[in-house]
Amino acid sequence: MKFVAFERKQQGTGASRRLRFAGKVPGIVYGAGEPALVELDHNALYHAMKKEAFHSSILDMEVDGKTTQVLLRDFQMHPYKQQVLHVDFQRVDATTRITKKVPLHFVGEAESPAVKTDKGTVNHVLTQLEITCLAQQLPEFIEVDLSNLTMGHSIHVNDLKLADHIKVVTHGKPNPVVATPVPPVVEEIVVAAAPAADDKKKKKK
Template sequence: MSKTHEIKVTKRELQRKGASRRLRHAGVIPAIVYGGSAEPVAISLDHNEIWLAQANEWFYSSILDLNLDGKVERVLLRDMQRHPFKQLIMHLDFQRVNENEALTASVPLHFINEETSPAGKAADVVVTHELKEVTVSCLPKDLPESIEIDLGNLEAGNIIYLSDIKLPKGVEIPSLAQGKDHDDAVVTAKHGKEDAADVVEEAPAAE
């Protein structure tokens, strides 16, 4: 189960683009909360606080508690607009979550024990992480911040697929229900090509 993280927000009136520009100059990010049975609500957030938060994985995959004057709404980040070259967040979209309804979210994958595995210790084996995150479906209370994949027994020639991932209780990977064609490779361990420079041919002995 993922932890929740509280972020203080302020309600704002829906205005034209000029107003959003003034907010950004004041160090504030315009955002919107939508979904569920309630109407969309325009809010604003402190840019410095969000800039620090967005450097963490949990900001993208965890349920967030938006605190608006003491009233908390549970949401997931659904979209973030960044400035093309400045360290500036332009806008955020949050979707309300219902505790009794399954949601879909992208969860990061954490790979452990690769260096101590047979494949990891072999000099001629290349271990490739084909996926860095996976889309899961679950109730909000079961949403993990990340999923660990233990590579301790990985050997050369092995392939770990989505169906091989040990998921937390209550968590599913929706794409697997679409058939084997959607059981994507997550990790591969292949022998690397022999470097031609390391191959030394013995010259034939002179008669």
């Protein structure tokens, strides 16, 4: 994905407030050199941030006619308005090694025996995975195949088919669960017992 940014010459709370009032978003680009202050058009940035790839892939940022490869590292939203207040980008090159969370895309769920045969559902325990790799090798997403999932068995991180250059960060957990099948809920209908004959006679008296 490619986007355009502009050099920002003023900094500080007052300058940032004026930028936001003018429909701009202040930002910073760091890594591989001196930090650079930038500003971006708010509406263009806001719509770009709705796309998953903007958060999980290398971006081409054009500033003054020069293109730099960056990653979105952080952003700040207004507490209740649909407004981006600030963005942080990181420069990357062929040697940059990064740790970043990548979204999981689940496929084959409807065809799995757990769903198709046993009428269960699948609980997506994880929706993203933190990985370490070279920035140039960062996948946009990781696919999780559920087509062979059966009731009573879960898919773990070690079951995922990952490229050799990708290392998963599990924060001490040896083999976290990614997805697990859940049996269908059986509703029990309780029928109240009819009153005994003796009870009927007592009520008539």
